[in-house]
Amino acid sequence: MYRYAGVVSDSDRTGAAPGRPRSEAARQAVLEAVDDMLVEIGYAAMTMKGIAQRAGVGRQTVYRWWATKAEILLEASSGDADHELASPPRADPADDLAGFLTALATFLTVSPAGLGYRALLGEAQHDPAVRDLVRDADLLGRAARTVLDRVRPHAPAMPEARLASAQLTGPVVALVLETGQPLPATMLAEHARILISAWRNDRPADGNGVS
Amino acid sequence: MYRYAGVVSDSDRTGAAPGRPRSEAARQAVLEAVDDMLVEIGYAAMTMKGIAQRAGVGRQTVYRWWATKAEILLEASSGDADHELASPPRADPADDLAGFLTALATFLTVSPAGLGYRALLGEAQHDPAVRDLVRDADLLGRAARTVLDRVRPHAPAMPEARLASAQLTGPVVALVLETGQPLPATMLAEHARILISAWRNDRPADGNGVS
DNA sequence: TAGATTCGAGACACCTTGCCTCGTAAAGGA
DNA sequence: TCCTTTACGAGGCAAGGTGTCTCGAATCTA
Structure with missing residues (x-):
């Protein structure tokens, strides 16, 4: 279960991950999507599914880097x-x-x-x-x-x-x-x-x- | 440890409800179930379905008197x-x-x-x-x-x-x-x-x- | 007694979750 | 340069919750 911790600095990332993320683009897209959706539809209406769709990203990609909505939100x-x-x-x-x-x-x-x-x-x-x-x-x-x-x-x-x-x-x-x-x-x-x-x-x- | 305190007064209910509750027992059972479950499994794990089961009550009975988990919780x-x-x-x-x-x-x-x-x-x-x-x-x-x-x-x-x-x-x-x-x-x-x-x-x- | 309404129970369509599997694309190493 | 590794988008899957609806039975009111 390797994923970014969000709060952790960039340099921390080098350590454990068996495969580095190929593109930061996917992560950024998710973080921006969460930021936008929070304002537009609110936290309750925000789903992992919806976040992935809005970010133009596969569902598994979201689950790969964050375990819960809360983790994404904290990082964002x-x-x-x-x-x-x-x-x-x-x-x-x-x-x-x-x-x-x-x-x-x-x-x-x-x-x-x-x-x-x-x-x-x-x-x-x-x-x-x-x-x-x-x-x-x-x-x-x-x-x-x-x-x-x-x-x-x-x-x-x-x-x-x-x-x-x-x-x-x-x-x-x-x-x-x-x-x-x-x-x-x-x-x-x-x-x-x-x-x-x-x-x-x-x-x-x-x-x-x-x- | 039962109570009947609701934020809604008894008289409030007379207005809209097509029929008054036949027995307070069902309401009480729900309130007690929520109180217990909150301590035992926590709010997140508490579902309307589970509340009804725990209270020995039909699901519709819960929805009849409260619209959301939050309403039940507030009254409880x-x-x-x-x-x-x-x-x-x-x-x-x-x-x-x-x-x-x-x-x-x-x-x-x-x-x-x-x-x-x-x-x-x-x-x-x-x-x-x-x-x-x-x-x-x-x-x-x-x-x-x-x-x-x-x-x-x-x-x-x-x-x-x-x-x-x-x-x-x-x-x-x-x-x-x-x-x-x-x-x-x-x-x-x-x-x-x-x-x-x-x-x-x-x-x-x-x-x-x-x- | 007769009518009305709540009761418990369960079926229903719809949705989210988290995991899984594809085939593909893009990194890094030799 | 080629080749291995790994993430990537997409979507299927079972499990489970939601809120609505329908039943027959129980029970209150008039």
Whole structure:
């Protein structure tokens, strides 16, 4: 069962495959077909059969390189994700976070790669293998960490990366998954402002608060 | 472990249905079968055919009352959700939030109803109809709002309910969806503490922060 | 009791899946 | 250059799910 891993770099391919692919054209055609079909007909209506037809490729060729729809989708999405989730640095930390959140919200609601990621995350709830795939790829986490590293100097109370990343992206991701709708820019900005306000001030929780 | 909670109220059914259900037994059998099968074989392996067999019911009977697997799942899960997500009030606001977050994490990773909700949220990424179903049910949002209302008096800077709810539950939901693993209690507690710290202090964002 | 409607059961056509086999075309090695 | 190797497109195949339809029987309502 030799096939490309998708997430793996090009150089990794040289190793195990008994026969190298004769043409990258077939692989590319499949990846492009998946990208297009995801937007046009949606994940549910997308079948291995349909993908092969749309790509002008034999069914067996698809099965040769990918075991499931999810694997194709991950390979088709992961490349674009890094690029689309990169937000330019801003001087003000809250603006920096807000910029990233805007890119994230656009990614999740507009971009084909983002639609692919959502479909993948959906499939991960049904199939443990896909869940591992998504967790290991960690598309959102890696992108978030880039921004968080920029902001950290201005936010002494920022928690460990895993929690900080979840606090930053979680609300946006969850809201989009639950509603499917884009989020208002003001809400994103306020979320960023509140997070920064919490991460700046390192006063530990005191026990009171009861009236 | 049977329940009758449907999102659809009893009275709703009177409208369109040409005849009321003769026995609730058939409906109950289906709901219980779905609950069991979700844990035993998972959502993906669950078929309408299998549900009917497991429930000892004709296939048409299933299709008569629910159009899709998702509808059955929502009805089977939503009843338990309210109960399982209810956390007892605590004197300290941070503890109150942490208690809710613990219940939420347990719900999402252990409870059959929580597994159902995750499967539903997954399906929502593939099927717009399910997305609307999940959004309208708003299981997590309603539960969160109960806690947030208790905490609000101690948190003058808490944002509007929608954002506050997302900030509270989003990180937990997203993390569970992406990894499938339970979250450490310390992380939940720290998340609660950080949120409270931000919501307590209503200092508006100042423009500085640049070194 | 009489009519209406749901019930379990199963047949049906249609579709997708994953594997298999063709004959063909294009790589790489000698 | 020739020849071996391997992927390639195409399509057949069994298995299984879907959603609709039809039956006779059970059961509720009037």
